[in-house]
Every structure is written in structure tokens, then in C-alpha cells.
Amino acid sequence: MNNDELRLLFFEEADVLFQIYDKDLNCIDVNKATLKLFNTERDKLIGKNISDLSPESIASGRYEAYLNVIRTGKTLIIDEFKAWPNNKEVYFRIKAFKLGTGLGMVTKNITDLELIIKRTVGELEVKVKNLNDANTSITEMMKMLSNQNTQLNDFCGIVSHNLRAPFINLSILSDFIANSKNPDERELMISKIKPVVATLNETFNNLVESLQIREELGLKFERNNFEELTNKILEQHNIEIDLCKAKIQLDFTAAPHIYYPKKYIDSILSNLISNALKYRADSRSPFIQIKTEVNDDRICLKIIDNGLGIDLKTNGQHMFKMRRVFHDRPDAKGYGLFLTKTQVEAMEGEIFVDSTPDQGSTFTVKFNPKNNIT
């Protein structure tokens, strides 16, 4: 075989589609691969115009684009050309170039490539999703660790300060008692032991209680009615409320119930309500709003008062710490908010405060969605 014969054979046998058209886009020649794809005979194609073979080429503008290739000599490449020969979806990559006075066209079936790309993209999407999921759980874990770290720091603070303080007082007292030669003074010192031990006891018990809240297992969750609980608590403060002519407004319409350990929700409400009463401003009669809201599928309990308020700029970071008091009151001991926060956080909720000195405070408890009543 000579070279020309070999070239012809190559044209015939190549796996890609070769088509030759004249200057008016009438078909001059095609190879075997073309016939195979269109499932047709050579004489059914030869002499036919592209617009007959592929009627949609006019509407899609391809016909005009082919003519333009012949006019300008500029090669045209169409990527991802989709067609349905024999009702099967096939992707092509078409290259049309000027050949003599007419048009040469090489069409590659890239369906396999498309499939590979689609599969790869699909796999990548799954991988990205997995990474995102992993990222989310890492973020959650970091949040949990950071919470635990804060709790540990608070705990260290309590041990290194709140527990240490009464111990120091006890040790000085015992030194004084041991060294004192004056019996009256000894008596005085001995009498001072009791209140120190009481403080120590109280701090210790609160610390133990806060640890138990975090560790408590088998807590009984139940459906609690905010209004019922609140009314019971208000009854306990009856005398105080009458005395200071407090006006109290309840609105639990947004969320009348919560699924929560009763003793915790009772203690949370009780603490926040008694604080709102305790830290009232003497210059005005107390107005306390107790209500629930639902934000982002989370129940929020709000206790809004018009009391003394507090300067959050300077005291904000200590609000919920043990034995931190912000008003010079003998009955302020600094356990209430500490335990309230522990109880809220043990149930994966949040508590925060907004306040303006001499205008009032708003305490918000944002419960976890799992405490919603469905």
C-alpha cells in the first residue's frame, strides 16, 4: 500500500468522526465512525446538507458559525456538544476548520470523559461534605472544650480564692488563740471561729452542689408550665411584693411549657425572680416582666426589671461567678447567679444579662432546642 492508500485507510478506520463538507455545507465524505454513530449508510449522507442531517444546527446558530469558518478560515471549537443519536445522550467535542474551499469537521465522542468528570465531581462533593462535617464537629468539640476550660478556671478560682479565704482566717484565728495570754481575747477569738466555719461550709456546699449539677445522671425531665411555677414562686415572695408594691407582669404565650428537670427550672426562675425583687431601686416601685419568647427554635426566658441595674463594663465578666456581689447588701452572697448559670449550662443552655445602672436589668435564659415541647 502506498502512502495515499494508507492515509485513506486511516481516515476510514479512525475512532473519531471525520466529515468533509463543501462550501455550501453539503456532505462530501464521512468515515466509518460517523456512519456507525448515526447508524446509517454512506449514500444516505453524501450530498445531503448539514441542515438536513442536523436540523437544529440552524436554530442553534451552528450552521451560520460553520459558514463563518469557511468565510474567515478561523477554526471553530465547540465543547460539550450534547446530542441524542439513537436516543442515547452523547457528548461531543467538535472541531470545524476550513478544508480547501469547504469545511472539515472532527467530532470526538467525549461521553466517557464527561462521565469521569461527573463521577469525580460527585466524589469531590462527598469529600467536601465530609470535610465540612468534620469541621463542624471539630468546632463543636472546641466549643465544648473551651466551655470546660472556662468551668475548670472558675473552679480553680473558687478553690484558690473562695475556699482559701476562710481557711486563712481560720489559721490566723488559731494562731491568735494559741498565742493569746488574755482570757477575754481568747474567748473573743473562739467566738469568731463559728462564722468563718459557716462561710467555709456554705462555699463548700455550693461548690459540691455545682459539681453535682454537672455530673448529675438520671435527671427526670418533665413538662413544666412556666406560669404555674412562677405563680408558686411569687406566692413565696408575697409579703415582699406587697411591701414594695411591686407590679409583676407575666406573659408565657409564646412558650407556655418547657421540657426540663423541674428542680432546675424552678431554681432558675426562683433565683432570677428573687434577684429582681431584691435589687429593686428604692426610688421607684418595682416593675418586673417575666416572659418567654421563641427565637431560632429556642425558648428564651426573660426577666426584665427596673431595679438598681449594674455597670456591665466593669462587672460584666464577674456576673455569674461565685461569691461575687455587686451591691453592698448584707443578704447578697454571690451564690445565686453562680448556681443558676451552672444549672442552665448543664442543660446546654445559655444565660446572659443586659443592664444599665439605675435603670434595670434583663436576664435572658436561652434554652437548648431539645427542651422544646413538641
Next chain:
Amino acid sequence: MNKIKNLALIDDDDMFVFLTKKTIEYSNLVDVVKVFRNGREAINFLNENSRNVEKLPEVILLDLTMPIMDGWQFLEQYVLLKPNIGKKIIIYIVSSSISPSDIERAKHINEVTDYIIKPVTKEHLIEMLKNL
């Protein structure tokens, strides 16, 4: 031996104040002890007596955890007040906190001479006298 004429104790722990006053009394190293229950009371006093050198303390023993105005807040206010005060005042932080972060924070405040971990002993008072 020299004596501290005026010493101010800023602390809300009644028991600690009582015991520290006793220690000071026994040491016989201080003439007058003045007690403030929080930073605000002390700042008010310093403000009112900024020119009254006789009444101003030479030494302040400052607790950190107090209601209304704590020790850190007191120091912030004191820095502002200092240029108007006609006397050199030595401030010691006296805290039951052994937290390293508190001790570190105190180191970075120029107005603080030292951080004393409670209790205050006679030896501390002797040391203070040397620093006067």
C-alpha cells in the same frame, strides 16, 4: 523603730479585716488603721483628702474581690487621681487568690509595689516599713 502613721485597709471580708487589724495592733508598727469596705469608699476618701497629707495613708493594703468597686477598678481610678495626691502612697495587693493570672496582672501595674498572698503577717509589715 519607725512606724507607719496611716495604713488603709481596703477589704470587704469583715473577718479578715478584724484579724489583720489585730495583727497590726500586736506588731505595734502602725499608728492608725483606716478601713474601707470597697474601692469606691477608698477613692472617695482619697479624692476628698488629696491635699490633706496628714490624713492620707502611706500604705494601702488592697483586696481584689470586692463589691461595687473591686481592686482592679480601684487601681484604674487611682492612676487618674494620683497626680493630685500630695503624698507618696505605697500600694500592696493583698488577696487570698493564688491564681497566677492575678499575680501576673498585678506585676504589670506600676502603682503596685507587691502582691501579698493572705494572710498579712508581722514580717510583711516590717518589710513595708523598709519600703517607706
